[in-house]
Amino acid sequence: MKDYIKIGIEKNLISFNEDMSRITYVFQNKERNFNNPEEKVQAETFLRLILDYNYPESRIKQFVPVTMGREVKEADIVVYEDDMCMSPHILVECKRQEVSEAEYQQAIEQAYSYAFALPCEVKYVWVTSGIKSDYFEVDKNQNTRNQMPDIPQFGVKNVASYKYVYDAQYLPEEAGKQRFFDLAVIDQSELTRRFKQAHEALWAGGQLNPSEAFDELDKLIFCKIWDERKPRRMGEPYDFQIITVPKEVEKSETKRRLIENENLCKRVMALYEEGRKKDREVFRDNIRLTPEKIRTVVSYLESVNLGETDLDSKGRAFETFMGSFFRGNFGQYFTPREIVKFIVDVLPIDHDSKVLDTSCGSGGFLLYALNKVRNKATELYPNYLKDVRQHDRWFKYWHDFAEKNLYGIEISEQISRAAKMNMIIHDDGHTNVITSDGLVSDDTIISRTNNQGFKYGTFDFIITNPPFGSTVRQTEQAYLKTYQLGKKEEDWLAVAARPQETRDGQNTEVLFIEQDYKFLKEGGYLAIVLPDGILTNSSMQYVRTQIEDWFRIVAVVSMPQTAFAANGAGVKSSVLFLKKWTKEQTDKLTFTKKNIETQLLNDNNYITQRLQWDKEIKHQQKQKANEIKSAQNISATDAKKTEEYKLWNADLLAMYADKVDELKNKLTEEYQLTKQKQLPDYPIFMAIAEQIGYDATGKKIAVNELDLIGEELKKFIETL
Incomplete structure (x- = not known):
């Protein structure tokens, strides 16, 4: 789009003071406040009349007095048919860009009242806010308004019924004939x-x-x-x-x-x-x-x-x-672009990579992956704008990726549509964005969408920020029982094995870890934003244990408490980078762990000791019941109901519970020590980011530690 202000200064049509707060219209020698939003629209409209519509500056007057009954008001701009400026031709009403639709319609009525109040006959009215314009042909005698696609240019009498045509800039200009306009880049x-x-x-x-x-x-x-x-x-x-x-x-x-x-x-x-x-x-x-x-x-x-x-x-x-x-009610669908950029930048995504976001929200991760590949295409084919062959290769390089390798799942149909629109505006990549619950099986997704791309074990990269805090319940979603993390964990220190039970419910972020594992190829990368509770709470140890079995832990990068505050979430979170083990590696890990557990149980005679304690408890309980029975001349059953027995039994059970806990803690510590010795040892990249480019309100700040962390993490990943 033309920079009308810059051109106006160059052609000495307007001038400014040093701080650009005051504008002077040179021909009329009128100075105005340029900080007024309407004045900026006024200035550009004035310049367009000269530069686009070819009207002589001498035939344009601004701030023309209009008598309205007893009041005198000002019409913003009047263009005249004659050099003496006696016959008004076009009246222009300018409003600020942010004007509401209702205010804009009022401006049209105001412009008409000015047009009818001016002496002689105004033929055209132009109402504009700079981003919206309406044009009318006026007939005072019949009190009618005829909407037009544009006002006539200087010397033009007949205006076509449309204004915008393809490649208008290359059409030859003819005197007395309308010039059409190209669409403008803004x-x-x-x-x-x-x-x-x-x-x-x-x-x-x-x-x-x-x-x-x-x-x-x-x-x-x-x-x-x-x-x-x-x-x-x-x-x-x-x-x-x-x-x-x-x-x-x-x-x-x-x-x-x-x-x-x-x-x-x-x-x-x-x-x-x-x-x-x-x-x-x-x-x-x-x-x-x-x-x-x-x-x-x-x-x-x-x-x-x-x-x-x-x-x-x-x-x-x-x-x-x-x-x-x-934002607000839907803030969870937006991952701040600083975090998105950090994650995508460090991963070795290229045009052959198959990429998925299982809870894609507005599409931020997919867009950055697309832009990464498109930027790579530009590096490979720097002359794509000039060389046709390079352009074809450049386009194929990134567009094949967008069309065939970029996938997203979003449960909200409305947000899914917004993600698609976001991708289309960014030159595509929307083809494989679907509306679905991201936790249903791949077969279910494929049958519902007929998209064969959503197959388990086929993705090179999964980049995602799953929803936190909500719970999938067995009574609501039958698929919970198909998840390993949807079942209660096996207790290797239990005396008797119990059949595995499905949990009543499980947090969505936990299930997404397993779903993403299923979608990944062996050796594929998962970068996932998770609440810190999964990484630190003792109750989540079974989740961490499962992650160890499924993935090589590549990196843990801690985000500040305020990372998602502007989106309405205050949960402390981290970004976990994981690389999927091969099946053989996972089987070997689980086999080694099972062996350690079995060895420790055998070495410590754990089962025998627990059974012996159970036997001792029953023996002492029987003795105590008989003592009370003899002393009070009651039955053994009634003896166990006495307050004396209940207090004594509570102390007994507490004493043995302490013994069991002490033994369990001993075995757990030995397990951890033995596991550290026998399982593969590898480095993990750890970092804490305290400043990430914006504050708790979302306002930009100068420091973004993710830039430096990202550079180092990228180097670390390249060594794997």
């Missing part, structure tokens, strides 16, 4: 504003709630992207724009708008269906907006070139907009 902040305001315009009237409005906006952004990707000849108009109906075709203003809306709706629906034919998983339901609401969204996005807008800028814009809407 920066991140402006694109974010357009997304936000389009979203607000959808739900502000109360017909949709913010969540529904987000879904519908998602669909229309998809249509916009699809429209830009359609092959077109030079000069062919885009479908995703408001195309007006001439007043000669339909005189009624109301009917014209209805016809325009209906035609726009048909074009948008056609785009939507074309896109859905390629991938039905993107959006399963139809667009549910009225034609008028579709027009509202199109008015915010029709002029933007999403395809050529810088990848990072449009990605950040969508994530910022998406984040501002979903």
Whole structure:
């Protein structure tokens, strides 16, 4: 997009003071406060009239007095037909970029009141907020307004029914004929504003709630992207724009708008269906907006070139907009990008890697994996923009990865759609993002989605931040019994083996460790964010033991307490990097551990000793009951019900319980010592990050220790 301010300064149309707080319109010699948001829109609109529409500066007046009854107000800009500035031609009303849809509609009425109050006849009205514009042809005599796709350029009388065409910059310019416009590339902040305001315009009237409005906006952004990707000849108009109906075709203003809306709706629906034919998983339901609401969204996005807008800028814009809407109730679906970047950067992911996130949320891990491969493609083919052969290889290198090797599972259908949209905006990678419970079996996922890619034992990398704290219960999910970690752990110090029982419930993050193990290839890497309780609580020792059997522990990187505070979670967490053992290695580890347990039980006569103690307890209990029986002349059964017996028995059981605990602790210590000697010894990378680039509120800070930790961890992984 043109930098109108910079060009205006170069052409001496405007000037500024040193701190850019005051703008001077040179020809009129008027100085204004440039910190006023409306003034910035005013300045750019003034410059566009000269630079895009070719109107002479001498025929443009700003801040023109308008008498409204007893009040005198100012019209922002008036363009005149004559050099004497007596015959007003175009009246322009400028509003700040953040104006609401209701305020914007009020601005249209205000502009009309100014147009009717000015002497002589204003022919056109242009209302703009900088990111949205409406154009009208005015007829004072008949008190009508005819909406147009644009105002006429200088010397042009007839305006086409559309404004934006493909490759407009290469069309020859002819005097007296309209010049069409290309779609504009805009920066991140402006694109974010357009997304936000389009979203607000959808739900502000109360017909949709913010969540529904987000879904519908998602669909229309998809249509916009699809429209830009359609092959077109030079000069062919885009479908995703408001195309007006001439007043000669339909005189009624109301009917014209209805016809325009209906035609726009048909074009948008056609785009939507074309896109859905390629991938039905993107959006399963139809667009549910009225034609008028579709027009509202199109008015915010029709002029933007999403395809050529810088990848990072449009990605950040969508994530910022998406984040501002979903954070709070949906904060768990967003892993801070500093943590995501750290994890993806250290892993040796390349274009041949098959990558999965089993609880992908908004798609952050998948996007960074895609960008990593795309950046590698750019390193390999640096001249891809100039060399056609290089471009084909560059595109194939990363796009094959995006289409065939990038997989995501998200249980929330709404968040899954947002993830897909996020991927599409980043130039694809959405094909294998599915809506499903990430803990069901691979066969279930494949049967429900018909996607053969979700097969256990086929992934090179799993990068994920599973949901913390929620519990999967056996009464709710029958699949719990299929998980090893869904069963109660075997106690090797139990006197009698018991049949393995399914737990009543298990934390989701624990089950995801096992699910990710199943999805990984042997030698594959799992990088997972976990609450520290799994790594430290004694009650979670069975989980740590299972991790030891399944994985080589590569690294543990501790995050600060505030890592997820801005997303509404205060759980202290760490990132665990694991490498899946081969089956032979796991079998050898479990066999060695079993041997150690058996040897210790035999060496310490554990079972014999426990049975002897049980025998002693029963003997002493019988003796005590008989003593009380004789002393009180009651039955042995009644003797055991006396307070004397109960107190004595409690002391007896406590004494033997202490003996059992002492023996168990002795064997447990011996087990740990023996295990350390007999199991393979290997280094583990350990680090504590206290500053990670943002504070508890999510505000950016200068220090990010993950950068240095990541460099060292990457080197460590390369040695494995």
